[in-house]
Amino acid sequence: MDSALTSVALPAALAIIMFGLGLSLTVDDFARVARHPKAVAIALVCQLVLLPAIAFGLVTAFDLDPLLAVGMMLLAASPGGTTANLFSHLFRGDVALNVTLTAVNSVIAVVTLPLITNFALVYFDPTDGGGDTLGLQFTKVLQVFAVVLVPVALGILVRRRSPAFADRADRPVRIGSAVVLALVIVGTVVSERENIADYAAEVGLIAVAFCVLSLTVGYLVPRRLGITDRQSVACSMEIGIHNSTLAITIAISLLDSVRLAVPAAVYGVVMFPVAAAFGWLITRTTKSDDPAVARV
Template sequence: MNANFLTAVLLPLALFVIMLGMGLGLTPTDFKRVLVEPRGVIVGAIAQLLLLPLVGFGLANLFPLTPELAVGVMVLAACPGGSTSNLITYLVRGNVALSITLTAVSSLITVFTIPLVINGAMQYFLGASATLQLPFLKTVIQIAVITLIPIGIGMTLHRYAPKFAATVEGYVKWLSLFFLGLVIAGLLLAERANVVSFFLQVGWVMLALNVIMMFLGYAIALGTKLDGPSAKSISVEVGIQNGTLAIAIASTPTLLNAPTMAIPAAIYSLLMFITSAAFGWFIHSQTRSPRPTEKDSRP
């Protein structure tokens, strides 16, 4: 797949579809829930926005990665949860409303934290060779445009054309997975000469990051006296990342323009669905609680 087509056409289209699908399932109530049910949102946000980058930083130091791949790990760790987390939360009988709220809140906050985390990572891992820094204001505006605008369009459709939004939401989510698959395939094809080496170098790091965060999220939620469904939601939320956004940040010419830094996000995006399925099986084997209804999980 042509690299220019991947970064100029497919990536923006994939990201637009994914964020549109997220917006189709959001309402203002999902943001108000921060005030109504603050404990679950605060615990989930701390795990997503603070603990995930810290664990990613520790693993990037622990494993013998090239500086570019280490920065790529941090790019993925700086991104918000992915919209697929809401579906997986439903399948593992978690608190879907909390999952939706955490996805929405992290998508808003990371617009501002992404350039801070990435610039710090480049200074640390690349040092004097870090010739590129993401200008804060320009990067915030660009990330806001490629994420918040399609979310806003989706929320508008949800508000003024609810039947249409409900009809197309499922199709859009499956289309999102299709585009994510194309993006990953295109990126790995473009880096095919080094793809085996990349998997051997960073594959274990991304697997460790995913598994550690899912179990930490679950343990911290239970440790703060949240109920089981909320703990599942937080665990899934910190395990499912917006890999497409990470790939876009790493590959887009107006941002990092470094396809090698996108490799960790591509590998993570493959692994997270496997580990999520394993997590769902593990949780299902431990509990037989009834699936929460929409009434139970949304105020």
């Protein structure tokens, strides 16, 4: 892939998205964990344990190419995306819970994402085009820490120092984040345009299946464990909508493999229509149980 996209555009795109997340956060969002420990704990178990297990089951059942299999595991280990807040709002989820989950999971992912990715690299043992073994080393983990948490911390600091400015900047940054995400996905697709049909055939079905399963697990598991419908909707969107840009950045900038980024790029395209359809379905299904939640 073009070096400018690898070394500048991708990290910058991720920094903008994570800075936008920080603008929407306060210290109270982290403290909210103590007020809703059950919902947060259930969502995190689904995100950190069940999703990697589901992804592992899918890639082994479909006997996916090793590089694409690691790419799927990298995607599964990535935290929820900031767009999950918007989808939760549209389908009457608990947006405050989404904000809390995104904040907490983005911090935890600094540890869990390298662990899951390195497990996948060891298990599937992929090689790059030159036959070299890939690996996410400690120095690269520090880079992950930098591109994820430093912009978030800066965004929180800006909101703390100037809440009015943060409120004004929130919408433009969100729009910019969405545009940047689209450009990152387009850039990845264009760079691999000769292989995109093959990649779509290889990963498309798995990406859709993983998205549907993520959303379903994120909704049904909390509901079965006594979490309210609004909080379950929030969990579903948080778990089903991943930070694809983070996965793409790690794959291309840190692991130097465009092929590893393909699952995240494909997922970044399919997750929005699938999440919209899922949100519409659950609001209609729960309409008789909770009319206030069902109205969209």
